[in-house]
Amino acid sequence: MRYTYPLLRPQREKLLDRIPDILLNHKSNAEERLFSLLQHVTLAGHWTAYHSLNLSEHEYKRWGEIDFLIVGPEGALALEVKGGRVRREDGIWTTTNRFDRTSHLTESPFDQAKSAMYALQKRLRDHHPLECIREKRLTWGWGVVFPDSEWSDDTPEHPPEIVADSGDMNPERLKAYLERLLDYWRRKERSQTTATRLDLDEFRKAIRPDIDTYPALSTRVGHANIGMQKLTDEQYDRLSIAEKNERIIISGGAGTGKTYLARTMAEREAAQGRSVLFVAFSPVLAAHLAKQISHRLINVHSICDLNNVDTAADVLLVDEGQDMLNLDAFETLSKSLVGGLEDGRWRWFMDTNNQVGISGAFDPDALDYLRSAGSVTELDLRQNVRNTEEIVQAVSRWTGADIGSSSRAGIGRKPRLIPVLSPTDRITSLSSLIEELLEEGAEAEQIGIVYPREFEFDRNEITDRRLRKRLSPLDVVTAQADLRGKILHGTSADFKGLERPIIICLGFDDPDMLQDPADLYVSTTRGNYGLYMLASESLVTRLVKLGA
Structure with a gap:
């Protein structure tokens, strides 16, 4: 007798949520089509479609992926999407594209x-002991979607219930497929359980950071081999608020992820078809960002280069905005933005801790003016995503600055003070x-040497020729170069x-x-x-007293 399970309590049908809600980096037109269709599908209860879930702990692949997880x-239904004409002949699978x-x-x-x-099940069990997984309240299943092909290979190995093909590529047919797929696995597992809304929220928290990922602003400046970074819950929150507001000021100490979040916002604005102007004060930072960002709708410039920009952008992103808090900069930026600063769409990232005066010109009245431009929403970033707790505490004691709470506690070393006599x-x-x-295993490109603005560093003073050749100055050219094997200094x-x-840190001699x-x-x-500080004995003594 065919097994049936009791009808679940009827729930109002809702549109699926999609995470991410904007398709930034799709690998195929087939995935893009399915992503677009899913926004029109309704299912009973609260359902979410996660796109491109990375699996770093696949049993036999170095890096696996779930195209869509519903x-x-x-x-929970894992979907594999295969575009083009898909065939199986003598056990060999092939796909043929439109060319x-x-x-x-x-x-x-x-x-x-x-x-x-x-x-995914294994990783959740091992690393995220969710109650809905432990208590088996979720029925797991999988399916395959062929958006461009008709599928007729109905065998016990490939049952029709788990396959969607080109005939299912409209909202109603896709909805019917998902319901059919869910029914198939629930009957197969003889499942009568359901997950609560709290279960689903916890599930989302556990897996979302492996979906909403963006190319990293690499610690290896100019290195082509970039990794991936994950947004924090705080950054998700700021991102969500920003998308609903036209003008945003975001403040945060050094290391709180301002540049990374600004870049993420730029990518999402461009994904919605808006032209974006990303402005930094420093030509070096602008050159680095221009190398990292390749979207055709995003243009990156230093503010001194804006005279070469002919067309006003739909959205303005300003990084290191504390360097541009003056009326001259405002006038230049307004000309480059549709609607100007008063009526345009902009995001202004800044740190007023101790960076004012390093670059640019600061007018204390300019910030008040910026805040009065139209309806401005102000947000802050409190979580430090760059520095270890050891560095955060040392910087706070030495400078009095608040650079947030570290999310990397316990990973690094205690900062080391090295007194120099001459x-x-x-x-x-x-x-x-x-x-x-x-000798301890650090790579040259992982090391940077930083010194005060007025300090003159001459690498030719280093007598070891091999070591001297490793040093490279940080400038507009090297910010875009492949610097493997090089130690940057600036x-x-x-x-x-x-x-x-x-x-x-070098050349810090004056207490x-x-x-x-x-x-x-x-x-x-x-x-x-x-963090290593080479400083005069008198400054080292002062820093030790403050708490090294």
Whole structure:
């Protein structure tokens, strides 16, 4: 007798949520079509469609992926999407695109969907002990979608209930497929349980950071081999608020992810068809961002280069905005934005801790003027996503700045103070420290040397020719270069907005600079994990008293 389960309590049908809600980096037109269709599908209860879920712990793949994961009260369904004309002949799977190019698939789409589902289940069990998983309140299943092909291979191995083809590519047919797929797996598992709304919220928190990911502003400046970064809950919140408001001021200390969030906002604005102007004060930071951002609707410039911009943009993103808080900068920026600062759509990121005066010109009345431009929403960032807790605490004690609470506590080393007696001793200590770091396994491109604006650093003073050749100045050219094997060095002004895993601060000799700690603040907040300070004995003594 065919098993049937009791009817679930009727729930009002709602449109599926989609995460992300904007398709930023799709791999195929087939996925794009399905993503667009899903926004018109309604299901009973609260359902969410997650697109492109990364699986770093796949059983036999180094990096797996679920194209779409559909999750709601009755279950979680992993969908594998295969575009083009899909065929299986003598056990060999092929797909042919619209240009008539045929590719062999290394794995059956059905096996891909199944193995990816099991990989996600395992990761959730191992790393996210969710109650709905432990109590088996979610029914798990998988399916395959062929948006461009008709599918007729109805076999026990490939039951028709788990397949959607080109005939299902409209909202009503797709809705029917998802209901059919869910019914198939619930009957197969003889499931009578459902997940609560709280269960679904916890599930979303556990997996969302592996979906809403964006190319990182690499710690290896100019390095082509970039990784991925994940938005924090705080950044998700700010992103959501910003998308509903025309004019936003976002304040945060060094390391709170302002540049990364600004870049994410720019990508999302462009994905909606808006032209974006991304402006930084520093030509070095602008060059670095221009290298990292390649969207055709996003233009990156330093403010001194805006005279070369002919067309006003739909959206303005300003990074390191504290350097542009003056009326001259406002006038230049207004000309480059549709509607100007008073009526246009803009996002202004800034840090007023101790960075004012490093670059640009600051007019205290300018911030009041900016706040009065139309209806402005002000937000802040409190979570430090760059520096370890050890660096955060040291910077706070040395400069009095609040740079948020670290999300990297316990990962790094305690900052190290190295007293130097003379210019010669400084160079000797620097050479020895670099050699020590390299011997410990650090890569050259993970190290940065930062010094005050007025300090003159001459790499030719380093006697070791091999080490000297590793050093490269930070400028507009090197910010866009492939710097593998190179140690960047530059002033605090050059390094603004940038970072390295290991930072060596050099040339900090005057104890009086604690009265105006702008250079110290910027320099010491560039490092992710390691911070080394080569300073005069008198300054080291002062810093130790403040708490090293």
